[in-house]
Amino acid sequence: MPLSRRAFLKSSGLAMFGIGAAPAWLSRTVYAAYDRGNRRRKVLIAIFQRGAVDGLNVVVPFGDKSYFALRPTLAIPAPDGTLQTAQDLDGFFGLHASLAPLLPVFRDGHLAIVEAVGSPDPTRSHFDAQDFMESGTPGRKGTPDGWLNRALLPPRSPVRAVAIGPRLPRSLRGRNTAIALEKLDDFQVRDAHMASPFEAMYDSSADALLHGTAQETFEAVKLIQSVDKQPYSPRNGARYPPGQFGEALQQIARLIRADVGLEVAFADIGGWDTHVNQDRQLTNRLNEFGQGLTAFYRDMGDRMADVLVVTMSEFGRTAHENGNRGTDHGHANVMFAIGGDVRGGKIYGQWPGLAPEQLNEGRDLALTTDFRDVLAEAVSEHLGNRNIAAVFPGYSSPKYPGIIA
Amino acid sequence: MCVVLSAAAGFGARKPAPDAPFRAKLDRNSHALHAVERLTFGPRPGDVEAVRRLGVKKWVDLQLHPERIPENPELARRLAPLDSLRMSTLELQQHYPTRQYARAVMNGRAEMPDDPGARRAIENMIARFKAKQDGTKSDAQVTDLREIVAGDALRTLRTGTREDKRAILVSLQPDQVQQVAEALPPGMRAGLIAIAPTSVRRELLAVNSPERVIADDLAEARVYRAIYSNRQLEEELTDFWFNHFNVFLDKGADRYLVSEYERDAIRPYVLGRFRDLLEATAKSPAMLFYLDNWQSMGAHSDAAQRARRDRGLNENYGRELLELHTLGVDGGYTQRDVTEVARCFTGWTIKGPVEGGGFFYNDRWHDKGAKTVLAVAIPAGGGEEDGERVLDILAKSPATAHHICLELAQKFVADNPPERLVARMAQSFLKTDGDLRQVLKTMLDSPEFWSHGADRAKVKTPFEMVISAVRASGAQVDDAHGLVNEIAKLGEPLYRKLEPTGYSSISAEWVSSDALLDRMNFAAALATNRIADVHVDTAQFNGKAADLIAHALLDREASTQTRAAIEEADPFLVPGLVLGSPDFQRK
Numbered sequence: 008m009p010l011s012r013r014a015f016l017k018s019s020g021l022a023m024f025g026i027g028a029a030p031a032w033l034s035r036t037v038y039a040a041y042d043r044g045n046r047r048r049k050v051l052i053a054i055f056q057r058g059a060v061d062g063l064n065v066v067v068p069f070g071d072k073s074y075f076a077l078r079p080t081l082a083i084p085a086p087d088g089t090l091q092t093a094q095d096l097d098g099f100f101g102l103h104a105s106l107a108p109l110l111p112v113f114r115d116g117h118l119a120i121v122e123a124v125g126s127p128d129p130t131r132s133h134f135d136a137q138d139f140m141e142s143g144t145p146g147r148k149g150t151p152d153g154w155l156n157r158a159l160l161p162p163r164s165p166v167r168a169v170a171i172g173p174r175l176p177r178s179l180r181g182r183n184t185a186i187a188l189e190k191l192d193d194f195q196v197r198d199a200h201m202a203s204p205f206e207a208m209y210d211s212s213a214d215a216l217l218h219g220t221a222q223e224t225f226e227a228v229k230l231i232q233s234v235d236k237q238p239y240s241p242r243n244g245a246r247y248p249p250g251q252f253g254e255a256l257q258q259i260a261r262l263i264r265a266d267v268g269l270e271v272a273f274a275d276i277g278g279w280d281t282h283v284n285q286d287r288q289l290t291n292r293l294n295e296f297g298q299g300l301t302a303f304y305r306d307m308g309d310r311m312a313d314v315l316v317v318t319m320s321e322f323g324r325t326a327h328e329n330g331n332r333g334t335d336h337g338h339a340n341v342m343f344a345i346g347g348d349v350r351g352g353k354i355y356g357q358w359p360g361l362a363p364e365q366l367n368e369g370r371d372l373a374l375t376t377d378f379r380d381v382l383a384e385a386v387s388e389h390l391g392n393r394n395i396a397a398v399f400p401g402y403s404s405p406k407y408p409g410i411i412a
Numbered sequence: 413m414c415v416v417l418s419a420a421a422g423f424g425a426r427k428p429a430p431d432a433p434f435r436a437k438l439d440r441n442s443h444a445l446h447a448v449e450r451l452t453f454g455p456r457p458g459d460v461e462a463v464r465r466l467g468v469k470k471w472v473d474l475q476l477h478p479e480r481i482p483e484n485p486e487l488a489r490r491l492a493p494l495d496s497l498r499m500s501t502l503e504l505q506q507h508y509p510t511r512q513y514a515r516a517v518m519n520g521r522a523e524m525p526d527d528p529g530a531r532r533a534i535e536n537m538i539a540r541f542k543a544k545q546d547g548t549k550s551d552a553q554v555t556d557l558r559e560i561v562a563g564d565a566l567r568t569l570r571t572g573t574r575e576d577k578r579a580i581l582v583s584l585q586p587d588q589v590q591q592v593a594e595a596l597p598p599g600m601r602a603g604l605i606a607i608a609p610t611s612v613r614r615e616l617l618a619v620n621s622p623e624r625v626i627a628d629d630l631a632e633a634r635v636y637r638a639i640y641s642n643r644q645l646e647e648e649l650t651d652f653w654f655n656h657f658n659v660f661l662d663k664g665a666d667r668y669l670v671s672e673y674e675r676d677a678i679r680p681y682v683l684g685r686f687r688d689l690l691e692a693t694a695k696s697p698a699m700l701f702y703l704d705n706w707q708s709m710g711a712h713s714d715a716a717q718r719a720r721r722d723r724g725l726n727e728n729y730g731r732e733l734l735e736l737h738t739l740g741v742d743g744g745y746t747q748r749d750v751t752e753v754a755r756c757f758t759g760w761t762i763k764g765p766v767e768g769g770g771f772f773y774n775d776r777w778h779d780k781g782a783k784t785v786l787a788v789a790i791p792a793g794g795g796e797e798d799g800e801r802v803l804d805i806l807a808k809s810p811a812t813a814h815h816i817c818l819e820l821a822q823k824f825v826a827d828n829p830p831e832r833l834v835a836r837m838a839q840s841f842l843k844t845d846g847d848l849r850q851v852l853k854t855m856l857d858s859p860e861f862w863s864h865g866a867d868r869a870k871v872k873t874p875f876e877m878v879i880s881a882v883r884a885s886g887a888q889v890d891d892a893h894g895l896v897n898e899i900a901k902l903g904e905p906l907y908r909k910l911e912p913t914g915y916s917s918i919s920a921e922w923v924s925s926d927a928l929l930d931r932m933n934f935a936a937a938l939a940t941n942r943i944a945d946v947h948v949d950t951a952q953f954n955g956k957a958a959d960l961i962a963h964a965l966l967d968r969e970a971s972t973q974t975r976a977a978i979e980e981a982d983p984f985l986v987p988g989l990v991l992g993s994p995d996f997q998r999k
Contacts (some may be wrong), residue, residue: 124477132735134913186925194926198936204989205932208977212994216923224925277910282704282728311897331707334939
């Protein structure tokens, strides 16, 4: 039975400080100690690329001849060693040049790529497809909570699940405590005299919806403020790109480094819905995406041994380009897994091919790996939650691709 | 697995609403407050009493006929400086020129407008192009700042306090403002934008980012209307329908198209016929651009056959039209229907910017083949009417009626409204050919609306929370700029919801940890006059007991828990605590 935080404080002889009055460094130490009392805490970070990224131009199947026929203006040329072409990975696939910073991570064996992966549900609605991916139950709208929330093991730190953004994403909603925040230093009642009356009125409120959220909020405020007061500079020369995504990853990095008990985190990055003139837009988005992930990886350094980053997007885009130098809503896509325990440097999943008869509904990359196989492996083999049937209800025997060592 | 699911059940799930609370009648005495809270952006001091005196039924009926309500002169006064609201798309491009438009004038592809303001804006931009071409610094073209502003005033603008800087800006003559705006070095200009009064800020913005003036005007007008309009239900409905037919302001050309969209495609129809509203949005340049239909070209169209480049079919609008605007995601359509609908709308496009950017049907882009939409055959050889036919089919569909009525009931009654209420509203929708006033009347005459199930059942959206706090505290708003920023901070930047879903009206969507903290922080800042250009007269609370302050702001007794907390608090903090309390988050 895990100790509650209060019980731990008491048994540590620290109860004299009282919870509210406990200095910030102290509660942090308590969580860190608690972590050490068990095993090293693993962290799983889910990145959602909202808007359906064009996987075929992110990891380019230059070895498949049909690719060039389908995309007369959008195809990225086979590698010739320059940045105008794909960056070779294995002689068949290559990365978009904007992701070149991730090449060393791939070669070091810490980036695994899963191809032709996605949701088996055929919807091409962003809204539905995101909902299905985040709930972890394709085709079922009634699922009340998100996969990442269900992936959490019994309660520990009030900041064990954090989403960077204005609102809690579907993935993290559910009965386990999870918080959304945009910036660490905004996460408090600014007028110190008002903090405790606000806390008192919400703490005892009969309004179930507001009360529940507020209770978690005030617990978390104390811990997060303890993090914010420490100066932070990224290590190992890591440079986060300007913009929301880099900012989000940096805040996650701070939380991990501060040992406040983070177990799962969520961040999203939008702008992938490239119906028109996609080249420039995709290049810009991938620059930010690749630089962000690389900076995070560098910044974490050795700590990356405990951290796994998984990326996903609601569906892929049409295999053929449309008439506006863009692509429309498609089906299967690509996922990345980055981490110390990743068996990287390799492309996973069976390639279904892009010949006309190989396409899904005659238009999209077909699906050969269910996204739940990847996420289930991450939850079970990385986070250590083996109760996959509860995390992905109705999907009890996933086939792990083998990305985690 | 079952155990886990049942433990988590109820979290965001749509399960049938429990019936009993919607059968339990609300006390008659509470009707006025309930009506004002639900149909307005929150009561101002005295509002509830005024509704009681007039009679709740009569007040509700008036709100359903906004044209019979005299508008508040305060509102007109505040909207007056926001001139972009009243301009056509063409006028916007002339007064707040895009680079493309100024270039078009420079190259003789567009005429120089007669209006002196527009002429000057374009001439300025052209002068900057030319300066860049000549390799001279554009600043050289502009008057030296020292010639317009006296030395000590200039020093104040550089290093003075916020108040002093502002005083200088306020003291500038109208004809000086533009000169100063152009003469300021960019860094200094950016710094002054944050503190300048409305008229000066607009000039400062217009120099480098004219499109931001349009965006600011829109958001500030929405805030002013929500605070000051006497036609409150119309404002709530505008918010509802804008979100239903959402467009995203920052998508390219939409920066110049949303003003017209809200004014001409949404507002006139919020109490009209759904079919008219649907067509107005379908033909609006803002929607055609946002969901890409403007460049969708039929595969067998004239143009595609002859042109060097087939622009191709774009399904984006077709899909959202079915999923979000009409039938709803469970409305029984297939991917094939989406494609067929998209084919029907090929050729629905927009004119070039110089031609005013209006709706334009291009027959040469239209797919002339036969189509089948939701099992209805649309014969070959059609034109613009193919799309209109689709709108007819969709507007008459029972699935549309249900979807629209469910959303309305979710906004105005409860997050999970009883199905029989939705069904009655949908009946009314179908019987009256989508008369939205009648649908609302059915809802407002229903026992469910006046039930315990509806009472305090909604958590305010960030927009509603901010506006209701301003109204409750009787705050004087000299400039809505600060409030616009606060609403964005609380998670609902106006006109900037990227996804076509629009902002949700469901309570749980707005209750997260940082959202709650932001609300508390906003409440505290408002009540202690820490929001720029918004002034709460704190003397109204002096010497009053905490529970009386709470009653004045909430229009009802505070909950026991809230009372307990405020009674122990420093009296100075009480108004902020009440506005940030759980009680104030509900409506």
